[in-house]
Amino acid sequence: MIALRLPRFEWRWAALRNGLQDATAYRIEFFFEVLGAAVVPAAIQWLLWYAMFKLGGATSVAGMNYQDMVMYTLTSILFTQIRGGDHDFELSEMIRSGGLSNYLLRPAGVIEFVWLRGIAPKLFIAAFALVIGIGVGLFFGLSPIRMVGAMFLALIGNIIYYQFSASLASAAFYWEEAYSILMVKNMVVQLLSGELIPLNLIPESWSWVWKSTPFYLFVFGPTQYALGRWTHAEYFRQLGIGALWIIAMYGLIKLTWGLGTKRYLSLGG
Amino acid sequence: MNPVIEVKNVRRSFRSPKKKEGLAGAWKLLFSPEYQDHEALKGVSLSIEPGAFIGLIGANGAGKTTLLKILSGLIPPTSGEARVLGLEPFKRTLDFRRKISLVMGQKAQLWWDLPAVDAFDLIRAIYEIPVPLYKERLQTLSELLDVTKLLNTQIRRLSLGERMKMELIGALLHWPNVIFLDEPTIGLDVVAAQKLREFLREFNRREKATIILTSHNMEDIERLCSRVLILRAGELIYDGPPGKLTGDGVVELRVRLKETVEIAQLATLVGIPEASVRKAEAGGAEEEGDAALGVFHLSMAKERIVPSLQKLMSAYTVIDMGVSEQSLEGVIQKLFAEKP
Numbered sequence: 001m002i003a004l005r006l007p008r009f010e011w012r013w014a015a016l017r018n019g020l021q022d023a024t025a026y027r028i029e030f031f032f033e034v035l036g037a038a039v040v041p042a043a044i045q046w047l048l049w050y051a052m053f054k055l056g057g058a059t060s061v062a063g064m065n066y067q068d069m070v071m072y073t074l075t076s077i078l079f080t081q082i083r084g085g086d087h088d089f090e091l092s093e094m095i096r097s098g099g100l101s102n103y104l105l106r107p108a109g110v111i112e113f114v115w116l117r118g119i120a121p122k123l124f125i126a127a128f129a130l131v132i133g134i135g136v137g138l139f140f141g142l143s144p145i146r147m148v149g150a151m152f153l154a155l156i157g158n159i160i161y162y163q164f165s166a167s168l169a170s171a172a173f174y175w176e177e178a179y180s181i182l183m184v185k186n187m188v189v190q191l192l193s194g195e196l197i198p199l200n201l202i203p204e205s206w207s208w209v210w211k212s213t214p215f216y217l218f219v220f221g222p223t224q225y226a227l228g229r230w231t232h233a234e235y236f237r238q239l240g241i242g243a244l245w246i247i248a249m250y251g252l253i254k255l256t257w258g259l260g261t262k263r264y265l266s267l268g269g
Numbered sequence: 270m271n272p273v274i275e276v277k278n279v280r281r282s283f284r285s286p287k288k289k290e291g292l293a294g295a296w297k298l299l300f301s302p303e304y305q306d307h308e309a310l311k312g313v314s315l316s317i318e319p320g321a322f323i324g325l326i327g328a329n330g331a332g333k334t335t336l337l338k339i340l341s342g343l344i345p346p347t348s349g350e351a352r353v354l355g356l357e358p359f360k361r362t363l364d365f366r367r368k369i370s371l372v373m374g375q376k377a378q379l380w381w382d383l384p385a386v387d388a389f390d391l392i393r394a395i396y397e398i399p400v401p402l403y404k405e406r407l408q409t410l411s412e413l414l415d416v417t418k419l420l421n422t423q424i425r426r427l428s429l430g431e432r433m434k435m436e437l438i439g440a441l442l443h444w445p446n447v448i449f450l451d452e453p454t455i456g457l458d459v460v461a462a463q464k465l466r467e468f469l470r471e472f473n474r475r476e477k478a479t480i481i482l483t484s485h486n487m488e489d490i491e492r493l494c495s496r497v498l499i500l501r502a503g504e505l506i507y508d509g510p511p512g513k514l515t516g517d518g519v520v521e522l523r524v525r526l527k528e529t530v531e532i533a534q535l536a537t538l539v540g541i542p543e544a545s546v547r548k549a550e551a552g553g554a555e556e557e558g559d560a561a562l563g564v565f566h567l568s569m570a571k572e573r574i575v576p577s578l579q580k581l582m583s584a585y586t587v588i589d590m591g592v593s594e595q596s597l598e599g600v601i602q603k604l605f606a607e608k609p
Contacts, residue, residue: 008397265344
């Protein structure tokens with residue numbers, strides 16, 4: 001007889017709770033981290049648009065006027081907070097320092113465990129951002145249903161981002177230090193996710209670059225849908241693409257970590 | 270009884286980049302790195318029965334931690350075979366991970382910013398421990414280690430000893446069948462180390478868990494372990510009770526003689542093997558300078574002390590003398606000092 005084993009939900013729920021407790025252990029630090037990460041890039045973008053449209057005299061760039069740009073910037077803040085965290089750096093440091101040993105010997109998958117602890121505060125922020133997004137969105141005539149859908153897509157983006165980052169972090173099994181590669185990844189993702197500028201600003205002849213990565217699903221996609229610039233059909237098509245990326249990245253993690261853990265030396269003890 | 274741990278001819282080697290000193294060395298490492306191979310374990314074989322409390326000792330770099338890493342499944346052996354609880358450790362099956370525990374004195378597994386009780390709750394969920402049983406175990410362990418009042422304190426606010434105790438609780442909540450302890454008393458004060466030792470002895474006695482302990486503190490080994498494994502440069506050079514190392518009932522007679530005497534003469538006179546006679550070295554830790562002249566250490570059974578002294582006093586002029594038990598630390602020091 002084949003014994004079917006149900007997924008173990010209890011430790012996953014406990015890891016989520018534990019991650020939230022850990023992230024909020026220092027309340028002031030937590031709020032500053034959230035607000036700082038949201039406000040500073042938005043302020044820089046706003047200054048850029050102000051300089052371009054108000055001081056430079058431009059009326060439209062890539063079909064977007066000043067108001068479109070500001071709306072994009074303000075809406076994208078809701079999703080940049082969900083995009084990801086530094087848990088790939090945590091994984092790489094664990095490999096380098098030998099801290100991974102504790103996790104490898106527990107009856108819980110290390111990649112999923114670290115993700116769950118990392119996503120916990122993001123879920124809290126997502127709920128908070130959603131309430132603000134719906135409230136402010138209603139004032140500007142944005143659909144609450146679209147806002148919920150956009151947040152869901154941003155969460156899908158978080159999963160893909162973490163999967164991709166965790167795969168890159170496995171470079172530490174080979175090179176011991178993967179800090180630089182993760183930093184470069186952060187910069188590329190910031191640009192190609194639409195976090196810094198709307199991806200429409202990238203010339204059409206170069207659009208294949210961002211369209212061939214999953215990064216646009218992290219911020220640009222949710223923002224477009226929330227602002228009503230994507231149809232529902234397009235949204236569901238993009239959700240399907242996101243699901244395919246998750247499957248592909250799952251395979252990549254299995255491969256990179258399967259090979260990597262064979263080389264693990266558990267140094268530092 | 271089937272052994273709980275079986276190791277057959279296990280070898281493990283590591284390859285690491287070799288850096289020459291200075292900027293030139295750094296430059297060379299960047300563009301043309303050289304590597305060196307190091308064999309940490311050289312064909313180790315052993316077998317351990319369930320419920321045993323084993324002391325694994327050796328000098329730095331002798332291969333203790335490497336052996337623990339292989340047995341706990343963190344790294345595979347380069348060759349040979351290791352089995353723990355009938356399973357191949359490096360496969361790290363769910364069943365295996367549920368039954369073992371590894372505590373490394375130098376690696377924290379609890380979360381720094383959270384109180385221990387939150388970390389323990391997560392561990393409870395990971396190991397699927399029923400809540401009433403978890404509460405019972407937590408109470409037992411925290412009382413045994415005397416940390417009940419500290420369970421709600423942030424880990425980073427605890428002292429080193431208190432943190433180590435919390436680490437142990439975290440490692441034992443799932444009641445593992447096999448526990449690997451890598452220097453658990455490192456950095457602890459005398460009282461904390463003693464508490465920890467009492468706790469480990471009690472846990473081993475009560476739960477019949479197999480415990481393998483590495484430590485540089487011979488007191489840990491002497492007080493806890495019924496069997497000692499000694500590694501030297503990756504080879505197992507001793508496997509037996511600690512009493513056999515120090516020689517049960519064997520004492521050391523220290524005499525300072527006025528005359529110049531050869532070791533062989535003394536051994537013949539007293540009737541013990543030459544290997545049991547040692548001359549103190551000048552400038553060594555035992556005797557300083559001229560004080561070392563004519564000082565001999567003779568290992569023998571307690572009952573032979575008086576007749577041996579009578580023989581020595583009749584043949585030579587004994588300036589002073591003393592009798593001491595052989596310490597495990599002393600024996601181990603000698604073993605470590607010997608070339609492989």
